[in-house]
Amino acid sequence: MKHRAVQAGQKVVIIGFGELGELGEQGNMALQRHGLKPWLPLRRRDFMPAVVGALAVMAPVNNQPLGLTCLHRPGNRSSLTTAAAQPRPIPASTLTPQAPPAPPNPQLPRLYTFRRCPYAMRARMALLQAGRVFEAVEVSLRDKPPSLLALSPKATVPVLHLPDGSVIEESWDIMRWAWAAPDAQGWWARAQSPANLDLLQRNDGDFKRHLDGCKYPQRQAGGSITPEAHRDKALDVLLKPLEARLHSEPFLGGATPCATDLAVMPFVRQFAAVDPGWFAAQDLPSVRAWLAGWLNSPLFSTCMAKLPAQGAMRFPSL
Numbered sequence: 304m305k306h307r308a309v310q311a312g313q314k315v316v317i318i319g320f321g322e323l324g325e326l327g328e329q330g331n332m333a334l335q336r337h338g339l340k341p342w343l344p345l346r347r348r349d350f351m352p353a354v355v356g357a358l359a360v361m362a363p364v365n366n367q368p369l370g371l372t373c374l375h376r377p378g379n380r381s382s383l384t385t386a387a388a389q390p391r392p393i394p395a396s397t398l399t400p401q402a403p404p405a406p407p408n409p410q411l412p413r414l415y416t417f418r419r420c421p422y423a424m425r426a427r428m429a430l431l432q433a434g435r436v437f438e439a440v441e442v443s444l445r446d447k448p449p450s451l452l453a454l455s456p457k458a459t460v461p462v463l464h465l466p467d468g469s470v471i472e473e474s475w476d477i478m479r480w481a482w483a484a485p486d487a488q489g490w491w492a493r494a495q496s497p498a499n500l501d502l503l504q505r506n507d508g509d510f511k512r513h514l515d516g517c518k519y520p521q522r523q524a525g526g527s528i529t530p531e532a533h534r535d536k537a538l539d540v541l542l543k544p545l546e547a548r549l550h551s552e553p554f555l556g557g558a559t560p561c562a563t564d565l566a567v568m569p570f571v572r573q574f575a576a577v578d579p580g581w582f583a584a585q586d587l588p589s590v591r592a593w594l595a596g597w598l599n600s601p602l603f604s605t606c607m608a609k610l611p612a613q614g615a616m617r618f619p620s621l
């Protein structure tokens with residue numbers, strides 16, 4: 304297989320694996336910025352194990368791969384040589400989104416967000432899924448902008464500032480606003496069942512506490528239980544009930560997803576990343592399939608677009 308430059312307008316298949324699909328996200332964003340579409344994310348099981356940890360972009364013509372480009376995560380030893388292709392790094396410039404900062408548009412809702420915050424992820428996904436047009440501003444949690452502090456003294460993200468001046472300071476409330484009438488597809492309505500509200504409460508309460516307990520053991524120094532005990536409690540409080548639900552239906556919304564899927568998924572993602580080997584060995588096949596589906600979804604990769612350090616970025620981008 305030969306390496307060829309992928310041209311704008313060409314049909315491409317992207318295979319992106321790595322730590323919970325981070326490389327896939329980068330690849331998807333790079334492709335979208337270069338007008339390469341449509342793209343098709345493949346799941347880990349669809350491709351050979353040798354590419355785990357690598358990002359590959361194939362440009363097929365008549366369904367025959369034309370060229371292949373791949374990126375190796377630094378320090379990752381996995382190799383694409385079994386695919387009869389020598390790795391060729393994708394230039395960093397194509398992997399680092401350089402969206403131009405947009406001038407502020409007071410007509411649009413403005414979301415203060417932090418890319419890796421699970422609360423902010425659920426808000427971004429909800430706004431995107433509901434088809435809301437908004438501007439997003441990436442916040443440094445160590446150096447919060449005065450405009451955010453003025454709007455919301457509690458200074459957590461996400462915060463949504465609406466054109467009428469009102470401010471929504473809780474992620475679940477932002478999701479509610481996203482689907483406020485008309486909730487034509489029922490994403491919000493299906494999240495109001497007692498079972499889903501119970502799951503949300505477990506997620507935002509005990510599960511989040513135990514997630515922090517195993518993810519940040521240094522912050523729990525002197526705490527009464529070990530990180531491993533936190534991990535086991537996290538299983539009991541959320542993941543086992545989630546497995547039972549997802550065993551009998553593909554989404555928390557049933558046949559189609561709902562707000563609860565989007566609200567819970569970023570936290571399960573974080574939990575899975577604490578110790579991927581351990582997570583893979585748990586009796587949670589339905590949770591893993593559900594998580595993988597979201598991680599490979601266009602909705603998730605769009606929500607993980609990197610924002611400019613300064614200024615705002617409009618979603619959906621023009």
Ligand SMILES: N[C@@H](CCC(=O)N[C@@H](CS)C(=O)NCC(=O)O)C(=O)O
Pocket residue numbers: 417419420421422423444458459460461472473474475
């Ligand atoms: N209950 C809030 C929680 C939001 C939250 O705690 N966000 C974290 C980031 S993941 C934060 O902003 N922390 C403040 C800080 O670290 O200074 C919500 O649902 O929006």
